[in-house]
Amino acid sequence: MRKDLRIAFIGNALPRRCGIATFTTDLELAVSDLPEIAGSAILAMRDPGGDYLWPANVARSIDQNDPAHYRAAADGINAAGYDVACLQHEFGIFGGEAGCLILDLIAGLTMPLVTTLHTVLDRPSPAQRAVMEAILAASARVIVMAQKGRAILIETYGTDPGKIRVIPHGIPDEPFVTSDAARQRLGFAGRQVILTFGLISPNKGIETMIEA
Secondary structure, three states, X not given: OOOOEEEEEEEOOOOOOOHHHHHHHHHHHHHHOOOOEEEEEEEEEEOOOOOOOOOOXXXXXXXXXXXXXHHHHXXXXXXXXXXXXXXXXXXXXXXXXXXXXXXXXHHOOOOOEEEEEOOOOOOOOHHHHHHHHHHHHHOOEEEEOOHHHHHHHHHHHOOOHHHEEEOOOOOOOOOOOOOHHHHHHHOOOOOOOOOOOOOOOHHHOHHHHHHO
């Protein structure tokens, strides 16, 4: 098979401590190993005050709140000759109201856009709806991680079902083992343990679940 496809990933990236950063980095690593991929790189969002030693797979960074950086990033992707741009979308990682600055970047792209939606809101604010509808209109394909996300896109935003793909989040490929050894090692033998995934933050309602 020919190796002739080049992909630019747009999102957060390690070493930034963020679930999107881990996801984007893992995704780029996995995709870069596919036989048809000739090259890939990440354009990493930099949050205010963030100072990161980016690895080699980060081609450039974008200051979250600097509109000029978004336009320059689009120009850079186009000039580098990428075949596909892959956006990892979460409202909070882009600048402007409801992350609207990302719209300048995607409007400037000259190649197809594939967007992975990490949050799909069924009751968006007017600003969130406007941003989401613009991203959906610009995307050749939209990826969600659950059937519920697909249903919301169709029912709330009127998205063409043909452009939506459901790809579960996935986890690192590790051998399956029972939790007994881990419980014993952590001092939880014989006790119930409740797990959650992702980074813990105050807005996830974890304390409500614990109280319940």
